[in-house]
Amino acid sequence: xxxxxWFIARHYLxxxxxxxxxxxxxxxxxxxIILGVAALITVISVMTGMQxxxxxxxxxxxxxxxxxxxxxxxxxxxxxxVIDSIVSMDGVVAAxxxxxxxxxxxxxxxDYSQPAYLFGVDVxxxxxxxxxxxxxxxxxxxxxxxPASGLPPLxxxxxxxxxxxxxxxxxxxxxxxxxxxxxxxxxxxxxxxQFEVTGTFTTGMYEYDLSNIYxxxxxxxxxxxxxxxxxxxxxxxxxxxxxADETAAALEERLGYPYxxxxxxxxxxxxxxxxxxxKYALGVIVFLIVIVAAFNIVSTLVMVVxxxxxxxxxxxxxxxxxxxxxxxxVIQGVWIGVIGTTMxxxxxxxxxxxxxxxxxxxxxxxxxxxxxxxxxLNPLDIALIVVCSVGVSFVAxxxxxxxxxxxxxxxxxxxx
Numbered sequence: 001x002x003x004x005x006w007f008i009a010r011h012y013l014x015x016x017x018x019x020x021x022x023x024x025x026x027x028x029x030x031x032x033i034i035l036g037v038a039a040l041i042t043v044i045s046v047m048t049g050m051q052x053x054x055x056x057x058x059x060x061x062x063x064x065x066x067x068x069x070x071x072x073x074x075x076x077x078x079x080x081x082v083i084d085s086i087v088s089m090d091g092v093v094a095a096x097x098x099x100x101x102x103x104x105x106x107x108x109x110x111d112y113s114q115p116a117y118l119f120g121v122d123v124x125x126x127x128x129x130x131x132x133x134x135x136x137x138x139x140x141x142x143x144x145x146x147p148a149s150g151l152p153p154l155x156x157x158x159x160x161x162x163x164x165x166x167x168x169x170x171x172x173x174x175x176x177x178x179x180x181x182x183x184x185x186x187x188x189x190x191x192x193x194q195f196e197v198t199g200t201f202t203t204g205m206y207e208y209d210l211s212n213i214y215x216x217x218x219x220x221x222x223x224x225x226x227x228x229x230x231x232x233x234x235x236x237x238x239x240x241x242x243x244a245d246e247t248a249a250a251l252e253e254r255l256g257y258p259y260x261x262x263x264x265x266x267x268x269x270x271x272x273x274x275x276x277x278x279k280y281a282l283g284v285i286v287f288l289i290v291i292v293a294a295f296n297i298v299s300t301l302v303m304v305v306x307x308x309x310x311x312x313x314x315x316x317x318x319x320x321x322x323x324x325x326x327x328x329x330v331i332q333g334v335w336i337g338v339i340g341t342t343m344x345x346x347x348x349x350x351x352x353x354x355x356x357x358x359x360x361x362x363x364x365x366x367x368x369x370x371x372x373x374x375x376x377l378n379p380l381d382i383a384l385i386v387v388c389s390v391g392v393s394f395v396a397x398x399x400x401x402x403x404x405x406x407x408x409x410x411x412x413x414x415x416x
Contacts, residue, residue: 005324008315009331012304025300026336032293033340034347037389040286041348042355044381047279049356049374051272057205057369061212062264063130063235064244065251067095070258077230082255087127089254091239091247094128096121097231099220101178105213107164108171108194114164116213118174120220120231130235133201137214143168143199144216152219154195157209158202170197174213179225193223206365236261290389293340294396297333301400305329309407316409329401330394337393341386352377 013026067086069076076082079097086095099120106113121134123144129135136142137155144153147169154174156166166172172195179191195215203209215223217231226232238247244263252261265272305312312325352375355361361373 005327006331009328009335012308012328012332013335025296025303029293029296029300030336030340032296033290033337033389033393034344036286036289036293037341037344037385038348038351039289040283040385041345041377041382042351042375043282043286044279044385045348045352045375045377046355046373047275047282048378048381049376050368050370051275051279052376053370053374054205054271054275057203057208058264058268059241060132060203061205061208062267063098064238064241064264065236065248066262066264066267067234067236067251067255068260068262069233070260074232075226075230076233076259077227079229079231079234082259083234085255086234086236086251089251091243092236092251093239094130094237095234096125096127096130096134097217098122098130098233098235099217099224099226100232101176101220101224103213103223104175105160105164106173106175107166108173112164113175114160115211116160117211118176118220118223119212119214120217120224121214122217124217128237130237133203133214134235136201142201142214144214145198146216147196147198149196151194151196152215152222153198154219155214156197156200157212158200159206159209160211160213161197161200163210166197166200168197168199171195172197174223176223179223191223191225193219195219204371205369206371207369287388290392294337294392297336297393297396298400300336301329301333301397302403304332305400305404308404312404312407313409316407322405325407326401326405329404330397333397333401334390334394337390337396341389341393344389345382345386349377349382 067076067082068074076097083095083097086092099118101118103116103118104113105116121137121144123138125138129138133142137144142155144155147153149171151171154172156164156172160166174193174195176191176193180188201209201214203212220226221228221230224232236251238244240247241264244265248261248263248266252259255261315325316322355373356375359372362371363373365371
């Protein structure tokens with residue numbers, strides 16, 4: 001590919017006098033590529049950011065693995081021995097028992113009730129915590145110390161606290177349906193316990209801040225009727241959260257029956273599958289803008305071929321080969337694609353950075369789990385978009401370039 005080919009291709013990109021329509025169509029094709037690539041990068045970055053934000057918020061309060069025991073009571077006994085076996089396995093960072101149950105909260109002396117998920121945390125452990133939330137509690141960043149009243153402590157999500165007008169020092173009644181006890185008439189009644197609110201927490205995930213509450217493992221055991229050394233299960237933190245499924249399978253094989261191991265990926269599979277499908281669907285839809293811009297490239301080159309027919313005949317007469325003519329129009333179309341893709345990529349990266357950095361788009365947290373639209377730039381996604389855009393631009397040049405290369409010199413020169 002010589003300099004003459006490049007020179008002629010650049011010359012044909014310029015409409016020249018009396019050819020404003022060609023110039024306009026070229027700018028429309030270029031603008032379509034720019035907008036299409038910028039929109040595609042922004043959309044994909046936002047969807048990737050949503051996935052990443054949701055993942056980080058889930059993992060903040062969720063262990064990578066759940067170890068449970070098959071039995072009628074759904075309780076795991078002698079958890080200390082099981083933990084010793086778990087932490088000795090490669091790929092495991094920490095393991096800790098937890099108590100978990102659906103409960104109902106009532107302000108002491110109030111009439112309003114609110115459902116919640118109660119988590120009992122082992123604050124007396126000397127080992128590493130299974131979740132970031134437990135790490136904050138054990139490290140003292142969140143107050144779960146025994147209050148002076150002697151009641152079990154309780155940490156309440158910030159949204160739940162606002163809804164129920166709860167403040168540190170307030171007393172709440174927690175009702176559980178797991179530890180049912182018969183009354184004097186033989187009817188089973190739920191277990192009620194008083195807890196004192198020692199603080200609130202904010203994860204940034206609306207659903208967790210509305211429904212999650214934390215207490216000590218001992219306080220949860222008393223409410224749920226769990227004996228010492230018994231828990232609902234064991235939470236496990238692994239080296240790589242993205243490979244939790246593999247570690248879960250290995251751990252389940254190691255522990256054997258009656259234990260079962262679930263990963264955080266399995267428990268949230270439906271949510272992340274929906275987000276992934278939405279990401280690809282939006283990507284395909286927005287990519288249609290690039291396809292439309294490619295059709296503009298086709299129409300631009302077809303009009304250039306029709307307008308430059310005589311010049312093509314002269315070039316052929318002077319000795320330029322069919323491949324040379326083909327290269328001229330391929331370069332012209334690909335040049336439009338490369339310039340448009342480069343400018344569109346820069347625009348898309350800039351918009352995505354601004355959306356994430358300054359939190360420009362606020363969204364309802366009770367619907368989307370986060371309160372603003374995040375954006376994460378993935379170099380692989382950007383590279384794929386750039387390659388696809390340039391590839392589409394190249395494909396768009398094939399038909400008009402072939403038509404130009406097949407023109408016979410005599411017929412081209414005699415063209416009116």
